[in-house]
Amino acid sequence: NAGVTQTPKFQVLKTGQSMTLQCAQDMNHEYMSWYRQDPGMGLRLIHYSVGAGITDQGEVPNGYNVSRSTTEDFPLRLLSAAPSQTSVYFCASSYGGTPPTDTQYFGPGTRLTVL
Amino acid sequence: SQELEQSPQSLIVQEGKNLTINCTSSKTLYGLYWYKQKYGEGLIFLMMLQKGGEEKSHEKITAKLDEKKQQSSLHITASQPSHAGIYLCGADHRRAASKLTFGTGTRLQVTL
Numbered sequence: 001n002a003g004v005t006q007t008p009k010f011q012v013l014k015t016g017q018s019m020t021l022q023c024a025q026d027m028n029h030e031y032m033s034w035y036r037q038d039p040g041m042g043l044r045l046i047h048y049s050v051g052a053g054i055t056d057q058g059e060v061p062n063g064y065n066v067s068r069s070t071t072e073d074f075p076l077r078l079l080s081a082a083p084s085q086t087s088v089y090f091c092a093s094s095y096g097g098t099p100p101t102d103t104q105y106f107g108p109g110t111r112l113t114v115l
Numbered sequence: 116s117q118e119l120e121q122s123p124q125s126l127i128v129q130e131g132k133n134l135t136i137n138c139t140s141s142k143t144l145y146g147l148y149w150y151k152q153k154y155g156e157g158l159i160f161l162m163m164l165q166k167g168g169e170e171k172s173h174e175k176i177t178a179k180l181d182e183k184k185q186q187s188s189l190h191i192t193a194s195q196p197s198h199a200g201i202y203l204c205g206a207d208h209r210r211a212a213s214k215l216t217f218g219t220g221t222r223l224q225v226t227l
Contacts, residue, residue, distance in 0.1 A: 033214070042203065043217040045128075058214065090157060103148050104205075104215065106158040 001025050004107035006091050012113045013081040021076040021110050023091030031096040032074040033058070033104065034066065042088065049074055050096060063097040081114045088112070118142060119206045121218030128194050129226050136189045136221045138204035146207035148215060149178050153200045161189075161202075190214045191223075200223045 007022045025032065033048040035058075045058030049068040063085060065077040074093075078085060088111050092104040120139045128134050138147065146165045150158040162171045164180035164187060171178050175192045191198055201222050205215035 035217075040219060042119075042219040043205075043215075045214055045216075048214055092158075103160045103163050105160065106150075109204040111155075 003027065004091055004093055006089075006107035006110050008110060009108065010111050012115065013078075014115050015082060017081050019078050019081065020093075021078070021089055021112075023076065023107060024060070024076045025071050025074075025091075025093040025105070026072065027093060027105070028071060029093035029095055029105075031094045031104075032068065033074045033092045034064070034074070035090045035092065036085075037090060037109075038087050046076065046089075078112075079099050081094065083114045086112060086114045119216050119218045120203065121135060121204055121221055121223060124219065125222040125224075126227060127224045130195060131193055132161065134158075134191050134194060134223070136202050136204075136223075138187045138189070138206075138218055140185045140206050140208070142185070142206075142208045144180065144184045144187070144206055144208065145210045147180055147184075148205040148207070149187070149189050150203045150205060151200050152220070154207075158203065194225050196225045196227070199223055 004025045030051050034046040035043040037043045044060050046064050047066040049055045052071050055066050088109050090109050091107040094104040118141050122137050149161040150217050152158050162178045167182040167184045169180045176188045180187045201220045203220045204218045
């Protein structure tokens with residue numbers, strides 16, 4: 001299994017540009033999440049999904065869109081990039097369930113710089 | 116997040132010494148997850164704790180969750196250079212592993 005994969009690894013955007021961060025997992029996980037990591041602030045949840053066709057907002061959703069058309073893929077879209085979105089973005093997936101019996105598995109991250 | 120406090124923020128220890136990292140939650144924990152992050156890389160899962168008083172060990176790393184399920188500690192015995200990195204605790208406050216709240220991390224350096 002490849003686990004959780006993310007592309008690209010690095011990206012530089014200009015203010016106002018749009019782009020999509022790709023995330024895929026091959027573990028048949030129902031739950032997928034997007035986090036951003038900023039210095040001194042830890043990881044913060046942007047959006048999450050509990051299954052194909054179901055998404056919801058996390059702690060910092062403004063400026064980002066997500067969709068989940070398949071179990072495997074969970075892309076994150078930046079509609080109009082701003083310098084405040086400069087960060088490292090992590091995608092994660094897990095089996096789910098209540099209570100969860102497994103942890104989240106994280107991708108390697110995408111380092112985004114917005115000029 | 117103020118819901119989850121991690122301490123210390125950074126730690127420098129000599130190789131062979133023991134160390135402890137703490138994670139304190141303002142809410143009851145349904146699950147507490149410990150991760151390690153190498154600089155510039157993704158998160159590597161270490162351990163998950165769910166029951167009050169639970170303790171888990173892997174090699175030289177031991178994690179505990181207190182009886183009240185609001186505090187966890189990560190203890191490394193006889194530290195090695197390979198232990199260096201950032202240690203993050205993630206809290207499940209809502210019975211949903213997809214929505215973890217993370218601490219700000221502890222940066223560990225191990226000197227020779």
